[in-house]
Amino acid sequence: MRELRYAIIGAGMMGREHIRNLLAIDNCKVVAICDSHEPSRVAASQLLPEAKLFVNYQDLLNAAELAIDVVVIATPNHLHSSILDDVLVSGVHVLVEKPLCLTVAECELAISQEQTTHCDGRVVWVGLEYRYMAPTARLLTEIQSGTCGDVKMISIREHRFPFLNKVDNWNRFSKNTGGTLVEKCCHFFDVMNLIAGSEAVRVYASGDQDVNHLDEIYDGQKSDILDNAFVIVDYKNGIRGMLDLSMFAEGSKNEQEICVVGSTAKIEALITDSLVRIGRRESGASGVEEIIVAQPEGVVAGFHAGASYLEHLAMQKAIRENSKSEVTLHDGLRSVAIGQAAHLSIELGRAVNINELLK
Numbered sequence: 001m002r003e004l005r006y007a008i009i010g011a012g013m014m015g016r017e018h019i020r021n022l023l024a025i026d027n028c029k030v031v032a033i034c035d036s037h038e039p040s041r042v043a044a045s046q047l048l049p050e051a052k053l054f055v056n057y058q059d060l061l062n063a064a065e066l067a068i069d070v071v072v073i074a075t076p077n078h079l080h081s082s083i084l085d086d087v088l089v090s091g092v093h094v095l096v097e098k099p100l101c102l103t104v105a106e107c108e109l110a111i112s113q114e115q116t117t118h119c120d121g122r123v124v125w126v127g128l129e130y131r132y133m134a135p136t137a138r139l140l141t142e143i144q145s146g147t148c149g150d151v152k153m154i155s156i157r158e159h160r161f162p163f164l165n166k167v168d169n170w171n172r173f174s175k176n177t178g179g180t181l182v183e184k185c186c187h188f189f190d191v192m193n194l195i196a197g198s199e200a201v202r203v204y205a206s207g208d209q210d211v212n213h214l215d216e217i218y219d220g221q222k223s224d225i226l227d228n229a230f231v232i233v234d235y236k237n238g239i240r241g242m243l244d245l246s247m248f249a250e251g252s253k254n255e256q257e258i259c260v261v262g263s264t265a266k267i268e269a270l271i272t273d274s275l276v277r278i279g280r281r282e283s284g285a286s287g288v289e290e291i292i293v294a295q296p297e298g299v300v301a302g303f304h305a306g307a308s309y310l311e312h313l314a315m316q317k318a319i320r321e322n323s324k325s326e327v328t329l330h331d332g333l334r335s336v337a338i339g340q341a342a343h344l345s346i347e348l349g350r351a352v353n354i355n356e357l358l359k
């Protein structure tokens, strides 16, 4: 099997998580790292002393001698659009971290750039890896095999700790992140979209910045990131989705809980416990089945319960087998669209149709 040669653009927390995962996979090698911030470059080169370091990503893309096969973009969200544009021109395979871009309009530009620069066999992948978490993947399999009959309701709860500190505090401002419901919650909207198997048409939301980062001021600007929300999503096929987000809920046993109720059963995935519960209507409360879901063998757990590692394996399989991306730019757009619509709904105090955001 030919070795895949990787370059990482943005070597902060997530870029280094990618490096750790790639170090654990055979037949691939990270040959170049680019970061504009010296401490991030130093930290990444400690993991990979032999990789070539760059300050400017254009220099990395121009370094033909490196024979790069795959670029991973893990810079702050507001830079995804312009960097992806340039990486697509270079023709290499690319994994762009979530959210694909800040807005639907930017995602549409990325999709059009992918088409303009089309290369046969090139894989373009969005880092929406929560779908690969073992309990989520098991829940998706159960739904596909009809365990809960016709799906009607999907609720996802994320109760967790506040946003972490990032380089230059980029994540404290919605202008850099797209807003919390884009930045953080695109993961859950992607999972919701997969479960619903349909297009979101309408979004209603209520949310605010009530507790976190209220006293934080950077360069005279007050942090403006929402820390809690309820978001309701109507799908074209009649399925209803709901997201319940709290970022001041450290005292939660499960950081994420997914619950799907269909015509014949209810399925829950408790992510931190790695537990799936199946409750069939005919069996009632006493017949609820509890399944501990083990990670596939050899998975590097990393910071996302092994999902980043599995994402790389799936992407490498697509590259080697010349098959399609499992997480496309269109998936990226659909997940951003719900988040953007939710922010607009909060701002306008009304339901927002997804059509209002599309070109």
Ligand SMILES: NC(=O)c1ccc[n+]([C@@H]2O[C@H](COP(=O)([O-])OP(=O)(O)OC[C@H]3O[C@@H](n4cnc5c(N)ncnc54)[C@H](O)[C@@H]3O)[C@@H](O)[C@H]2O)c1
Pocket (backbone or CB within 6 Å): 009, 010, 011, 012, 013, 014, 015, 034, 035, 036, 037, 040, 055, 056, 057, 074, 075, 076, 077, 079, 097, 098, 099, 127, 128, 129, 166, 167, 168, 170, 183, 304
């Ligand atoms: N998939 C996931 O679950 C997940 C988790 C965390 C973060 N992320 C995403 O990963 C991306 C990075 O987040 P992070 O947590 O690593 O942030 P971070 O601040 O830790 O790292 C970002 C890095 O990008 C570098 N950078 C900024 N501008 C650059 C440029 N022009 N060229 C090269 N490097 C540049 C910064 O110096 C920094 O080192 C974001 O898009 C974020 O949403 C995804």
